[in-house]
Amino acid sequence: MISLKGRSFLTLKDFTKDEILYLIDLAGHFKKLKKEHVLHDRLKGRNVALIFEKTSTRTRSSFETAAHDLGMGTTYLDPKSSQIGKKESIEDTARVLGRMFDGIEYRGYGQEIVESLAEHSRVPVWNGLTNEYHPTQILADMMTIREHMGDLEGRTLAYMGDARYNMGNSLMIGCAKLGVNFHAVAPKKYFPDEELVAKCREWAKSSGAEIVLTEDAKEGTKDADVVYTDVWVSMGEPDEVWEERIEDLTPYRVTMDIMKNAKNEAIFMHCLPAFHDLDTEIGKEINKKFGLTCMEVTDEVFESYQEAVFDEAENRMHTIKAVMAATLADDWEI
Numbered sequence: 001m002i003s004l005k006g007r008s009f010l011t012l013k014d015f016t017k018d019e020i021l022y023l024i025d026l027a028g029h030f031k032k033l034k035k036e037h038v039l040h041d042r043l044k045g046r047n048v049a050l051i052f053e054k055t056s057t058r059t060r061s062s063f064e065t066a067a068h069d070l071g072m073g074t075t076y077l078d079p080k081s082s083q084i085g086k087k088e089s090i091e092d093t094a095r096v097l098g099r100m101f102d103g104i105e106y107r108g109y110g111q112e113i114v115e116s117l118a119e120h121s122r123v124p125v126w127n128g129l130t131n132e133y134h135p136t137q138i139l140a141d142m143m144t145i146r147e148h149m150g151d152l153e154g155r156t157l158a159y160m161g162d163a164r165y166n167m168g169n170s171l172m173i174g175c176a177k178l179g180v181n182f183h184a185v186a187p188k189k190y191f192p193d194e195e196l197v198a199k200c201r202e203w204a205k206s207s208g209a210e211i212v213l214t215e216d217a218k219e220g221t222k223d224a225d226v227v228y229t230d231v232w233v234s235m236g237e238p239d240e241v242w243e244e245r246i247e248d249l250t251p252y253r254v255t256m257d258i259m260k261n262a263k264n265e266a267i268f269m270h271c272l273p274a275f276h277d278l279d280t281e282i283g284k285e286i287n288k289k290f291g292l293t294c295m296e297v298t299d300e301v302f303e304s305y306q307e308a309v310f311d312e313a314e315n316r317m318h319t320i321k322a323v324m325a326a327t328l329a330d331d332w333e334i
Contacts, residue, residue: 004326008118008125011111011133012173013199017207020177024143027315027322029334034069034318041071043328046102051077051084051117052128053108058272058316059128059136063105066321075101094120103328106130124327126320134166137271138174139319144312145180145226148267153179153208158224158262160185160217160252161296162245163192167230167271172211176200179207185220187248188213217252224262228269229254229296239289246290254297259306267308268301274309276302 002022012020033040050063060076067074077084084093090113097104098121106114107128118125127135146152159171163184172192175182182200184191191197191213201211214220221227229252232245259266273280275295278287286292293299302309325332 003330005328005330006124007327009135009323009327010114010118010125010127012135012138012170012177015177017177017179020139020142020174023139023319023322023326024146025334026326026332027139027143027318029332030069030321030325031315031318040069043325044071046071046328047073047075047100048103048105048324049075049077049097049101050105050128051107053079053084053106054129056107056129058313059107059320062136062316062320063126063128063324066317066324069321070325072102072324090116091120093117098122103324124324126323126327129166132166132169133173134170134271135174136316136320136323137167138170139323140312140315141171141228141269141271142174142178142180143315143319144269144308145267147311147315148308149225149265154181155225156181156183156223157226157228158183158185158221160221160227160229160254160258161232161249162186162190162230163213164190168192169196171228172196172200173203176203176209176211177207179209181210181212183212183214183220183224185214185217186252187215190248217258218261221258221261224266226267226269227254227258227262230271231273231275232296242286242290246292246295249296253295254301256298256300256304259301259304266306268297268304268306269312270297270302270309272309272313274302 048067064074094117103124104121105126105128106117109131111130111132114127114130157175157180163186172182204211232249233242275283276297276299278284
C-alpha cells in the first residue's frame with residue numbers, strides 16, 4: 001500500500017519508481033471517472049492556495065479544475081495580489097498560508113522558494129514549475145507516453161534543444177527512474193548539469209535506462225519512440241539571448257526529417273506554448289525580428305498525425321489531480 005499523504009511534491013528526485021507509477025495509475029483512474037462524469041469530490045471542505053509568480057494557461061487551469069473536481073476551493077495569488085518575498089518573507093508567507101489552506105501550489109522562480117514554502121507551511125506544497133524542475137509536467141508526459149505506447153520501460157525519449165533547465169532536468173530524472181532511455185540532443189553547452197547527470201545514471205542502473213548526451217541530432221533521435229522539445233527562450237529575455245539561442249539551436253529544430261529518423265510510430269511532444277507558426281503576437285514578433293516562421297518545431301510536425309501534444313496537455317489536469325488527492329488523503333481506490 002503506497003501512501004503519500006502529507007508529503008510535498010517538489011521534484012521527482014524525492015519519489016521512487018513505484019510512487020511515480022502509483023500517481024500515474026491514480027491519474028488514469030481519475031481520467032476515467034471524469035470521462036464517465038462520475039463525481040469524485042471526496043475532498044469537500046478543503047481549500048488550496050495557488051501562488052503564480054509566473055503566469056500559465058495549462059498549470060492554472062489544471063490545478064483549478066482538478067481542485068474543483070475533488071470538491072476543493074481555490075484561491076489564486078498572482079504577483080499583484082501576494083506580498084511573498086516583498087513585504088513578507090517566504091517563511092512568514094508559508095506559515096500564514098499553512099494556517100489557512102490545506103495545500104499550496106507554487107509556480108515561479110528558484111527551487112529554494114518552493115522548498116522553503118514546504119519547510120515552513122506544514123501542509124503539502126506542490127511545485128507547478130521552478131527554474132530547476134517541473135515535476136507535474138513529467139507525470140503528464142509519462143502518462144501520455146504510456147497511453148500511446150502501452151508501456152514505458154525500454155522506450156527512448158529524445159529531448160531536443162536547451163536541456164539545462166526545468167524540462168531537461170525533470171525529463172531526465174523521470175526517465176531514469178522509470179526505465180526510459182533519455183537522450184539530450186543539443187550543443188554541449190546546453191547539456192544538463194553534470195552532477196545531476198551522474199545522479200540520474202545511478203538511478204538508471206536500477207531501472208535499466210540509458211542516459212545519453214549527444215550533439216548529433218541524427219544519432220540522438222535515431223529510432224526514438226518520443227521526440228520532445230520546448231521553447232528556446234523565456235519571454236522577456238533580451239534580443240541578444242534570442243539571437244544566440246536561434247543560432248545555436250536551429251540545427252536541433254524538430255522537423256519531419258527528424259521524425260522520419262525516429263521510429264515509424266514515434267510521437268512528438270511539447271509542454272507548450274509552442275512557436276510553430278505566425279498565429280500569435282510572439283510568433284509575429286519573432287518573424288519580424290529574426291525572419292523565422294517557426295522556432296523549435298515546424299508547423300508540419302506540430303500539426304501531423306504524430307503529435308501527442310494535446311493529449312499531454314489534457315493529462316496535466318489528471319496527473320495534478322492525482323498529486324493533490326494522494327498528498328491530501330489516503331485510501332483512493334484505483
